[in-house]
Amino acid sequence: MIRAPVQVDVLVAGAGPAGSATAALLAQAGYSVLAVDRAAFPRDKACSEYMSPEAVRILDRLGVVPALESAGAVDLAGMQLTGPSGATLHGKFSLGAHPAFRPTGLSVSRRILDTELVARARAAGAVVLERTRVEELLYDGGAVAGAVVRDCAGQRRSLRARLTVGADGLRSVVARRIGRRTWGRLHRLAFVAHVAPVRGMSSSAELHVGAAGYVGLNRISPDQTNVAIVVPSDRAGPARSGIEPFFWNMLGEFPGVRERVEAGEIVRPILATGPFAAWSSRVSTDGALLVGDAADFFDPFTGDGIYSALRGAELVAETAIVALSRPGPVTARSLAGYARRRRRVFAGKWIMERATGYAMHFPRLFDHAVARLGRREDMAHTVIGVAGGFVPARAVLNPVFLARMVL
Secondary structure (H helix, E strand, C coil): CCCCCCEEEEEEECCCHHHHHHHHHHHHCCCCEEEECCCCCCCCCCCCCEECHHHHHHHHHHCCHHHHHHCCCEEECEEEEECCCCCEEEEEHHHCCCCCCCCCEEECCHHHHHHHHHHHHHHHCCEEECCEEEEEEEEECCEEEEEEEEECCCCEEEEEEEEEEECCCCCCHHHHHHCCEEECCCCEEEEEEEEECCCCCCCEEEEEEECCEEEEEEECCCCCEEEEEEEEHHHCHHHHHCHHHHHHHHHCCCCCHHHHHHCCEEEEEEEEECCCCEEECCCEECCEEECHHHCEECCHHHCCHHHHHHHHHHHHHHHHHHHHCCCCCCCHHHHHHHHHHHHHHHHHHHHHHHHHHHHCCCHHHHHHHHHHHHHCHHHHHHHHHHHCCCCCHHHCCCHHHHHHHHC
């Protein structure tokens, strides 16, 4: 039984990539950190399990890349996209408009990634309590002052903290308590399987867009591939009667994909997640910050969810280290720079995500843009670099690039 302190500098709700990275960075800075998560690690998680070179940069900073590679992580060269009518583009990280941290990203199961990040947080000095969930926030004079948590035995306790970080995912308790949680119109759900093997996989991930949604293929080990189907929620009703028959039926709507996947075997039960397109009206308040999916998550199409979580953790640490260094309560004013940092880093990504997500509703236009990018390889590499976070969004979001893409 881990003896947890009842008062710390920082309480982190959630120990996925965003929460564990936040805990590790703040513990390294000398603060007392306690993280709680409802799961027990190692655990499986529905995710694309795709990491760009920029995500690898942060993992390298945390010191976990050697362990991930030893556990079977595979190099990721880039992304190949196939449009509704068969147009294709292939973008490679190594050929982007700006140099990446390294020529390749990484792919590895969340079961491995999350376990290594939790271990890193503990090695940095953070206490991590598993099978423990946040039930309610504590307040002091209107400011967040920690949380009431409950462990797997049903025991409740109050944990007080100068700063509480909500890293507790799409259905974040912290986010719902500190502001309004908004859900967008694109109600999509993802169904994710691990299949061994899938025929014809290369060192690049694949996205196949169709009328029913899209499917992603991404090698996560030498012999296993992550297969993720993302569909509108109004198409997902039959999954209630049997998730595996639904999975195979939806795959049949993507010519050439089902045949490749059927050659293998599902080696992990299919997991579902969503709906997506969720964001919080505020990401900071007196005594609290949000990071990762608790702050926002639009759609898994760009495959950058892990990068966003890790980069968000860096922004939390930059903000919190300064705020915690001052005596007294951590105020909203001392945390205000966090929202500005997020806008500066993620604004271009947000625009790209929404433009791509809604463009799929116009198959001819989408396919035309993919075909144009496919014929101009330098542009394809740039788009994939922007999605991966190491090429500035202005390289795509400018009149010249956009005109070349559609005209």
